[in-house]
Structure formats: structure tokens, C-alpha cells
Amino acid sequence: MIFFNLPKDAARLIVLQRIELISPFFLRLRKFFGRYLFSNIFTKYFLNSSLIGKKYFEVMLKEFSTIEKFIDSNDKSFLSIGGGMGGLELIINQTFKNNKYYFIERNYVSKKVKYGWGGMVNEEAYNNLNLQKIFLEMNDMTKDQIKIFDYDKDNLPEKKFDVIISLLSLDYHYDFNIYAEYLKKVSQVNTKIIFDTIRAEYFKKIFNKVEIIGSDTNTVHKSKRIICSQFLS
Numbered sequence: 001m002i003f004f005n006l007p008k009d010a011a012r013l014i015v016l017q018r019i020e021l022i023s024p025f026f027l028r029l030r031k032f033f034g035r036y037l038f039s040n041i042f043t044k045y046f047l048n049s050s051l052i053g054k055k056y057f058e059v060m061l062k063e064f065s066t067i068e069k070f071i072d073s074n075d076k077s078f079l080s081i082g083g084g085m086g087g088l089e090l091i092i093n094q095t096f097k098n099n100k101y102y103f104i105e106r107n108y109v110s111k112k113v114k115y116g117w118g119g120m121v122n123e124e125a126y127n128n129l130n131l132q133k134i135f136l137e138m139n140d141m142t143k144d145q146i147k148i149f150d151y152d153k154d155n156l157p158e159k160k161f162d163v164i165i166s167l168l169s170l171d172y173h174y175d176f177n178i179y180a181e182y183l184k185k186v187s188q189v190n191t192k193i194i195f196d197t198i199r200a201e202y203f204k205k206i207f208n209k210v211e212i213i214g215s216d217t218n219t220v221h222k223s224k225r226i227i228c229s230q231f232l233s
Contacts, residue, residue, distance in 0.1 A: 004060075004087060005138045006053035010131045014056055014085055015047065016109065060087035063167060066214045067194055068095070070227055075162040076100060079186065081179065082169030085132050089165075090139045101141065102157050103148045105129055161186050164193045171197040172223055180206075184231050193228045200224040208232055 006014070071092065079102045080089055089101050107129045129148050136146055149156055164183065170176055172195070183193065194213075197203065203210045208230035215224045 002057065003050070003054040004057045004090065004135070006049045006056070007131065007134060007138070008047065008049045009128070010085060010135045011047055011049035011052040013109070013128060013131065014052060014087075056085075056087055057091075060091050063088050064091040064095075066225060067165070067227075070192055070194070070213070071096065071163060075192075077159070077161045077163075078102065079157070079161040079164045080104070081164065081166035082173075083165065083167070084127060085135050086141075088167065090136065090141065093141055093145070099145065101136075101145055101147070102161070103132070103146070104151055104156060105132065105148060106152060107150045156182060158185055160188045161191055164191060166195040167225070168196050168223075170195045171199070176203075176206075187229075187231060189230060191229060194225070195228075196223045196225050198223050200226050203228055206232060 073096060075096065076098070077100045078089060078092065080086065081104045083089065083103060083105070086101070086103060089103075093099060093101070105127050107127060109127070129150060133146060133148055137143065147157065164187070170179060176195075176197070187193065193207075196216075200210070200212055203226060207228040210226055210228050212224050212226050216222065
């Protein structure tokens with residue numbers, strides 16, 4: 001596979017989650033007409049979902065390359081927090097078969113996109129959980145591999161996970177401590193927790209093992225990607 005099969009409505013959500021996927025021309029339209037007209041008019045009628053599916057696949061493949069060596073065939077249960085449509089998990093599923101994937105997401109699209117650090121507030125969302133499920137199944141995940149939880153309405157899964165992933169979400173847009181106690185409940189000694197943060201050194205106070213596995217100095221946040229395990233308390 002070199003692209004994702006992508007319904008047009010899903011493509012519209014993905015460009016809200018990953019604005020870098022649209023062309024410079026669409027970026028200019030968005031800036032000129034504003035987010036509302038761009039999202040409700042231009043993406044509805046003029047967005048090329050096939051092209052977005054290809055670009056999204058390429059971006060997710062690149063993300064996977066940063067974490068691939070930390071995942072192995074013994075990892076069977078994955079938790080994704082704020083992972084959008086789940087493109088990264090689809091790439092993982094192509095490489096490591098027969099895993100179970102749990103997703104914690106919010107099920108609405110914010111009226112106004114606010115990129116940046118929200119601290120202890122986690123109010124932004126750009127997702128549709130029904131579309132996410134359709135997208136995952138269209139791209140070779142089976143129904144019994146997928147469990148999607150609405151952060152605002154559902155009881156979150158309480159089982160031990162092998163890998164927990166939250167790229168460009170947990171401690172990138174909102175404070176890690178929103179999920180800290182929950183993550184302790186669903187972690188075991190060897191659970192690998194992978195996320196992006198603007199304060200990598202801080203987590204040496206939280207985990208016994210902290211490793212920086214990547215960095216992005218080209219954004220306002222200048223974040224680092226870290227892998228952690230073994231809560232200290």
C-alpha cells in the first residue's frame with residue numbers, strides 16, 4: 001500500500017488535523033476566506049481526497065519511522081490518545097499483524113481551530129468517530145481489532161497496554177497531567193509511552209526511563225519526541 005483509501009468527509013477532517021497536507025494555494029484560500037468558509041465550502045467541493053490520502057500516508061509513514069525500532073512483535077495491545085483518524089496505527093498494523101487498537105478521541109469539530117499549548121484545558125477536537133471507524137476498516141483493520149472511546153461520554157478502557165502513543169497531542173497541545181493517573185492504571189513495567197512534548201526534561205521526574213527519540217526545531221513549540229516507561233510513583 002502506498003496510499004490510504006479515504007472517503008471525502010474523512011479527508012476534510014484530516015486537513016483540519018494536518019493542515020500541512022493541503023497545497024500552498026489552499027493555504028492562501030484558508031487565510032483569505034477564513035477557516036469557516038474554507039472548511040465548509042472549499043474542502044467540500046474542491047478537495048482531492050485521493051491526493052490527501054497519498055500525502056497522509058506519506059506523513060504517517062514518516063511518523064512511523066521515528067518509533068518503528070521501539071515496537072516489536074510482542075506488543076499486542078496499543079492505546080492511541082488524540083491520534084486523529086488513526087493513520088499511524090494503520091501503518092503499524094501493516095507491519096505487526098493481529099494487534100488490538102484502542103483509540104481515545106473526542107467526537108466533534110471545534111468551531112474555531114486553535115493550534116498551540118492549552119495547558120490543563122483540552123477543549124479542541126477535529127474528529128468524527130464514525131468516520132474514523134469506517135476509515136480504519138477501509139484500510140485493512142478488522143472490526144475485532146478496533147475499539148474507539150469517546151473521551152467525553154465513554155468509560156475509558158482500563159486494561160494494561162503494551163504501547164501507548166500520543167503524537168502531537170498529549171503534552172504538546174495540553175498538559176500530560178490530564179491523563180497522568182489514568183496512564184498509571186493502564187501501564188505495566190514494560191509499557192512504552194510515546195509522545196511529543198515541549199518540556200522533555202520534566203519527565204525525568206515522572207518516569208524511571210526517558211529517552212528522546214526525535215526533535216522538531218522548525219515549529220513554534222520546538223518539541224521533542226520521547227519514549228517513557230516505569231512511573232516513579
